[in-house]
Amino acid sequence: MSHRESQSCVEACVRCAQECEQCATACLAEPDVQGMAACIRLDHDCAAICWTAAAFMSRRSEFDTALCQLCASVCDACASECATHAHDHCRRCAEACRTCAEACRRMAGVAA
Numbered sequence: 001m002s003h004r005e006s007q008s009c010v011e012a013c014v015r016c017a018q019e020c021e022q023c024a025t026a027c028l029a030e031p032d033v034q035g036m037a038a039c040i041r042l043d044h045d046c047a048a049i050c051w052t053a054a055a056f057m058s059r060r061s062e063f064d065t066a067l068c069q070l071c072a073s074v075c076d077a078c079a080s081e082c083a084t085h086a087h088d089h090c091r092r093c094a095e096a097c098r099t100c101a102e103a104c105r106r107m108a109g110v111a112a
């Protein structure tokens with residue numbers, strides 16, 4: 001994969017991580033924080049794997065393909081959870097997660 005194509009995935013991962021961090025923070029301010037617990041946990045997991053995937057791709061790690069496959073799976077799970085909530089922050093996060101999952105699958109050479 002070319003540097004430009006991998007850069008596109010890095011950017012999708014960074015955007016997703018930022019949306020996940022913002023979503024988790026906003027979820028903590030919701031009236032029913034307990035009802036948002038799964039969302040918050042997945043937001044944290046997704047942000048962590050996205051930051052890590054971006055770093056691995058940036059340094060052209062030999063493990064970037066495997067990590068992108070895992071990142072896509074975590075993004076899918078986070079998008080599914082966020083989609084169950086009506087909050088704008090969850091909607092934005094789900095959208096970023098779907099975009100990132102697609103970019104990671106392309107990076108890893110896996111069909112969606």
